[in-house]
Amino acid sequence: MxxxxxxxxxxxxxxxxxxxxxxxxxxxxxxxxxxxxxxxxxxxxxxxxxxxxxxxxxxxxxxxxxxxxxxxxxxxxxxxxxxxxxxxxxxxxxxxxxxxxxxxxxxxxxxxxxxxxxxxxxxxxxxxxxxxxxxxxxxxxxxxxxxxxxxxxxxxxxxxxxxxxxxxxxxxxxxxxxxxxxxxxxxxxxxxxxxxxxxxxxxxxxxMNSPLAVSMAKKVMNEGIDLTIAEGLQLEKRQFSGIFSSEDMREGTRAFVEKRAPSFKGK
The missing domain is CATH 3.90.226.10 (2-enoyl-CoA Hydratase; Chain A, domain 1)
Structure with a gap:
C-alpha cells in the first residue's frame, strides 16, 4: 500500500x-x-x-x-x-x-x-x-x-x-x-x-483490545441489524463459538488468568 x-x-x-x-x-x-x-x-x-x-x-x-x-x-x-x-x-x-x-x-x-x-x-x-x-x-x-x-x-x-x-x-x-x-x-x-x-x-x-474480536463484533453488529432477533442471535452464537479457535482468544483469557497485559496478534 x-x-x-x-x-x-x-x-x-x-x-x-x-x-x-x-x-x-x-x-x-x-x-x-x-x-x-x-x-x-x-x-x-x-x-x-x-x-x-x-x-x-x-x-x-x-x-x-x-x-x-x-x-x-x-x-x-x-x-x-x-x-x-x-x-x-x-x-x-x-x-x-x-x-x-x-x-x-x-x-x-x-x-x-x-x-x-x-x-x-x-x-x-x-x-x-x-x-x-x-x-x-x-x-x-x-x-x-x-x-x-x-x-x-x-x-x-x-x-x-x-x-x-x-x-x-x-x-x-x-x-x-x-x-x-x-x-x-x-x-x-x-x-x-x-x-x-x-x-x-x-x-x-x-x-489495546483484540483486533480480531473488534473486527468480528463490527461484522456481527452490521450484519445483524437487518435480521430478526432470533436470526441475529444465531449469527452471534456462530461467531462467538468460532472465535474460540483464535490465538487472540487464548492469549486474552490466559493473560487475564495470569494477571498480565495481553499481547494480541489479530489472528
Missing part, C-alpha cells in the same frame, strides 16, 4: 498505524464530486485489501472549520441524465459501503456542515463525534432529489424510522445538540482540535 500517494481532493496520513482521511476541497465547502468519490473508493479498496501495512483505525474528517462535507456538488449534478445519476449513486454507495465494512473502526469527526452526501458519509462510519457547531441534515428534497448514498436506509437505523422520515421529508437541519439527543452522534466537543484529539485517543484505546 502506497501511503505517500497524492490525491487531488483528500489527504491521507498514517501515524503509528492510525490513519486520518481528510476531505480537502475547502473552497467548495468540501462538497462531494465524482473525482472525490473515485479517490475515496480507490483509497478504501487499498486499505481493505492491504495485508502488509495493518492500519488499526481511521478518522474521517473535513479540512477547515466550516464543513465536514457540505453535500454533493450540485453544479456537477444539475445537468446529469438518469444514467449519469445512477452511476454517481452507485459510486457513492460503494464508498459508504466500503467505510461501513472496513475491518477496522472508523470514526467520523464532524466539524461544521455535514449535509446530504456529507451526512451519508458520516453515517457509514462506526460512530460520529462532532463539534458544537456541527450541522447535520438530508436536504435533498429541497432540490427535487432524494438521498442517494444510503441516507434513506442508514438514517432510519440510527434515529428511528419516524424521526428519519420527518428529517428527510422536511429537509431540515439538525444542530449538534439535537443530533446527540436523537442518537445520530455519540459525543460533542467545543472545538475541532479537542474532537480530533479525543477521536485518536478512542482509536488507541480500541487498539
Amino acid at each position: 502506497n501511503t505517500n500517494k497524492t490525491y487531488q481532493t483528500l489527504t491521507f496520513e498514517v501515524k503509528d498505524r492510525f490513519a486520518t482521511i481528510t476531505i480537502n476541497r475547502p473552497t467548495k465547502m468540501n462538497a462531494l464530486n465524482s473525482e472525490m468519490l473515485g479517490e475515496l473508493k480507490e483509497l478504501l479498496v487499498d486499505i481493505k485489501t492491504d495485508s502488509e501495512y495493518k492500519i488499526l483505525g481511521i478518522i474521517l474528517t473535513g479540512a477547515g472549520e466550516k464543513a465536514f462535507i457540505a453535500g454533493a456538488d450540485i453544479a456537477e449534478m444539475s445537468d446529469m441524465t438518469p444514467s449519469d445519476a445512477y452511476t454517481l449513486g452507485q459510486l457513492g454507495q460503494q464508498v459508504t459501503t466500503l467505510f461501513e465494512t472496513l475491518q477496522v473502526p472508523v470514526i467520523a469527526a464532524v466539524n461544521g456542515f455535514a449535509l446530504g452526501g456529507g451526512c451519508e458519509m458520516a453515517m457509514s462510519c462506526d460512530f460520529i463525534y462532532a463539534t458544537d457547531n456541527a450541522v447535520f441534515g438530508q436536504p435533498e428534497v429541497k432540490l427535487g432529489l432524494i438521498p442517494g448514498f444510503g441516507g434513506t436506509q442508514r438514517l432510519a437505523k440510527l434515529v428511528g424510522r419516524n424521526n428519519a422520515k420527518e428529517l428527510i421529508y422536511s429537509g431540515r437541519n439538525l444542530k449538534a445538540d439535537e443530533a446527540l439527543r436523537m442518537g445520530l452522534i455519540v459525543r460533542t466537543f467545543a472545538n475541532k482540535d479537542a474532537m480530533m484529539e479525543e477521536a485518536m485517543k478512542t482509536l488507541k484505546a480500541i487498539s
